Amino acid sequence: xxxxxxxxxxxxxxxxxxxxxxxxxxxxxxxxxxxxxxxxxxxxxxxxxxxxxxxxxxxxxxxxxxxxxxxxxxxxxxxxxxxxxxxxxxxxxxxxxxxxxxxxxxxxxxxxxxxxxxxxxxxxxxxxxxxxxxxxxxxxxxxxxxxxxxxxxxxxxxxxxxxxxxxxxxxxxxxxxxxxxxxxxxxxxxxxxxxxxxxxxxxxxxxxxxxxxxxxxxxxxxxxxxxxxxxxxxxxxxxxxxxxxxxxxxxxxxxxxxxxxxxxxxxxxxxxx
Ligand code: NAP
Numbered sequence: 175x176x177x178x179x180x181x182x183x184x185x186x187x188x189x190x191x192x193x194x195x196x197x198x199x200x201x202x203x204x205x206x207x208x209x210x211x212x213x214x215x216x217x218x219x220x221x222x223x224x225x226x227x228x229x230x231x232x233x234x235x236x237x238x239x240x241x242x243x244x245x246x247x248x249x250x251x252x253x254x255x256x257x258x259x260x261x262x263x264x265x266x267x268x269x270x271x272x273x274x275x276x277x278x279x280x281x282x283x284x285x286x287x288x289x290x291x292x293x294x295x296x297x298x299x300x301x302x303x304x305x306x307x308x309x310x311x312x313x314x315x316x317x318x319x320x321x322x323x324x325x326x327x328x329x330x331x332x333x334x335x336x337x338x339x340x341x342x343x344x345x346x347x348x349x350x351x352x353x354x355x356x357x358x359x360x361x362x363x364x365x366x367x368x369x370x371x372x373x374x375x376x377x378x379x380x381x382x383x384x385x386x387x388x389x390x391x392x393x394x395x396x397x398x399x400x401x402x403x404x405x406x407x408x409x410x411x412x413x414x415x416x417x418x419x420x421x422x423x424x425x426x427x428x429x430x431x432x433x434x435x436x437x438x439x440x441x442x443x444x445x446x447x
Pocket of ligand 1: 276300301302303304305306325326327330363364365366368371373389390391413414416417418420
């Protein structure tokens, strides 16, 4: 029988996940269906419940339900608990397992696909929302020399520093604190670019040979990537690889088979111009 999976969010029509998982299933010969489900804003848990009763085996979860997904799980992973958010669920009998694969997807994209090792490097995350929360543990596990988080609301960055204190020594602050600092990998995990807004980045932020990575995808050169390019950065990437890599981790978790990602990333990529 065909196994059922889905991505649940609100809105959901923009989601690339059905396309990505259909490509993975075809390439690996797995018999599964993967659909997009729009849950009412006040009806996430009921939507998950209905999907489970219809035989759903697992689901991806996207905005704005990632925190609720972690809360409803009976068995959240350490990564999901630390992030306070989950982007993948697996249903086994009465058990609901939750994972957060956004961070490992980001790390795999940066290291494997883009060829920028994180070990011993100075890494900066811009933003202190859910995406940064999900990214911190997997990045810290790579052993960067410095892992810094700055946020428009500096207190949220400081709070992250406290929450992750047992796992990583974070440098935290606001954009003013970046003055005089230089980083090898700068990751934009804010949603500023979606509103066309640039970030207050000081001159000299990017080290020679730095990677500028914007988690936003499908928008071409975002304001952040433009800022990096103007500062002389040539290694620019958007978040399409992160999206596909987190999907590959979920596929492996559900099906026990790791799909290849390169072709799918190429198919979904938008030129950075
Ligand atoms: P979120 O929890 O809503 O956090 C948004 C963050 O952006 C906050 O730190 C916020 O700062 C900051 N921000 C918003 N507008 C800003 C501005 N004008 N100037 C400076 N900072 C601003 O969102 P999220 O879930 O972390 O997602 C962040 C981005 O990552 C989104 O664009 C999302 O699409 C992307 N993302 C991509 C993937 C992928 O697979 N590629 C996965 C997850 C997320 P304050 O705290 O000061 O408000």
